[in-house]
Amino acid sequence: MKKPIHHTFGPLATPAQIRNAFLLQWAPWRWLQGTEHEMFREALERKFGMEASLFATGREGLLGLLRSMEIGGGDEVIIQGYTCAVVPNAILAAGGTPIYADIQVKTLSLDPVAVRRAITPRTRAVICQHTFGIPADISALRIICDEKNLALIEDCAHVLPDTIVRGGIGTAGDAVLLSFGRDKAISGVTGGAVLCRHQLIGKRMRALEETAAPLSRWTVMQLIGYPLRYALAKNIWPLGIGKGYLRALRACRMLPAILQQQEKMGRMDAVLHAMPNACAILALQQLESLHALNERRRMITQYFTDMTHRYQWPVVRGVDTAPALQKYPLLLEGAQHIRAALKKQHIYLDDGWNNHVVNPRSVNEQAIDYTPGRCPHAETIARQILSLPVHPTMTVAEAARTAGALHTLIQTT
Ligand SMILES: Cc1ncc(COP(=O)(O)O)c(C=O)c1O
Known part of the structure; x- marks a missing residue:
């Protein structure tokens, strides 16, 4: 049996992160507070040239931001179809209403024409997501937001360019x-940040951060154990015991869930939590190695692009414009069957971002205010998408194994 190829098996559990996580296990006094938390904030502020506030997750940061912008009371916030449930959940938790606008097929991100159509007198903000690292049309969205006096929030959850360049990702948003x-x-492992261009909002965010609740030590212990547990799972997989090991961890609640059950029903806990210092230590090390992490992503991306040219696979056009991709999106009829067949070869391509407009698939879309048929492009993409992993712990050999298995399957079906 071979090692599994996966989108979510500790994709950023690099040797340096595993080492840091191991050392942190024995230093509980560094888990909740410490100097690295401030160092991480300062590094982000230097990178973006804006004031940063840190929270336990991105979704909590977004909820804090909406509160700081005084968005609530049924105010409408435009988001894209083909997104993660945590985005509309934060809007609902703030008291706002998520309004879904369709995406462009070439970027998988907001279509400015659809945004214009979705604006009403109740609209207060637009959240623009650079899906999988493909840049959204931020200049068009900026123009619309200026014209209509709306806040533009850039959601860079999927991408962090090596450097922030004028007009590029991370430069158009008010936050x-x-x-x-x-x-x-x-x-x-967990964590979120909001960078604010406007002083007043930045001040409010810092005030929210100062009163944020700490995560429990038990939770932090689980979080820092994550890179170690997945590294072990990957390595024992060829012995045939990896699946059982992960199942046992899950049963003992040693693998913290990414999405709580209530979040799948459109309900987010309204309490904001502080980013633990231990998580800041792990994230700071990766921020300092960002160029190397992105280089690996670009190398695997280039490999898949070569295969795409060779085998004429239909790929989302905008991948060439990404500073670094989070995943490599192909569009194929029968994507679901292909994923199922690849799974038998220990190639797990189900990243949760398929067959649904509001992801993952286990989410109740109606509870999150999505009406079927509202975003036809997003619905087609969700059906056809087959994303290949390009994360920093993928090797070229694994990319070759994935491409080879995919090519064989496409030829024989
Ligand atoms: C597009 C998008 N925005 C925001 C988030 C929030 O991230 P977090 O998991 O840190 O709450 C996610 C998380 O999956 C996401 O996919």
Whole structure:
């Protein structure tokens, strides 16, 4: 049996992160508070040139931001179809209403024409998501927001460019949202940041951060154990005991869930939590290695692009414009069957972002205010998408195994 290829098996559990997580296990006094928390904030502020506030997750950061912008009371916030449930959940938790606008097929991100159509007198903000790292049309969205006096929030959960360049990702929003979850651009296992261009909102965010509740030590212990547990699972997989090991961890509640049951029903806990220092330590090390992490993503991306040219696979056009991709999106009829067949070869391509407009698939879309038929492009993409992993712990050999298995399947079906 071979090692599993996966989108979510500790995709950012690099050797450096595993080492840091191991050392942290024995230093509980560094878990909740410490100097690295401030160092991480300062590094983000230097990178973006904006004031940063840190929270336990990106979704909590977004909820704090909406509160700081005084968005609630039924105010409408435009978001894209083909997104993660945590985005509309934060809007609902703030008291707002998520309004879904369709996406462009070439970027998988908001279509400015659909945004214009979705604006009403109740609209207060637009959240623009750079899906999988493909840049959204931020200049068009900026123009619309200026014209209509709306706040533009750039959701950079999926991408962190090596450098922030004028006109590029992270430069158009009134605020920028980052996530340091397990499969994001950099990972602290958990964590989120909001960068604010406007002083007043930045001040309010810092006040919210100062009163945020700490996570429990038990939770932090589970979080820092995550890179170690997945590294072990990957390595024992060829012995045939990896699946059982993960199942046992889950049963003992040693694998913290990414989405709580209530979040799948459109309800988010309204309490904001502080980003633990331990997670800041892990995320800071990855921020300092961002160029190397993105280089690996670009190398695997280039490999898949070569295969795409060779085998004429239909790929989302905008992948060439990404500073670094989170995943490599192909569009194929029968994507669901292909995923099922690849799973038998220990190639797990179900990342949760398929067959649904509001992801993952286990989410109740009606509870999250999505009406079927509202975003036809997003619905087609959700059906056809087959994303290949390009994360920093993928190797070229694993990419070759994935491409080879995919090519064989496409030829024989
Ligand atoms: C597009 C998008 N925005 C925001 C978030 C929030 O991230 P977090 O998991 O840190 O709450 C996610 C998480 O999956 C996401 O996919």
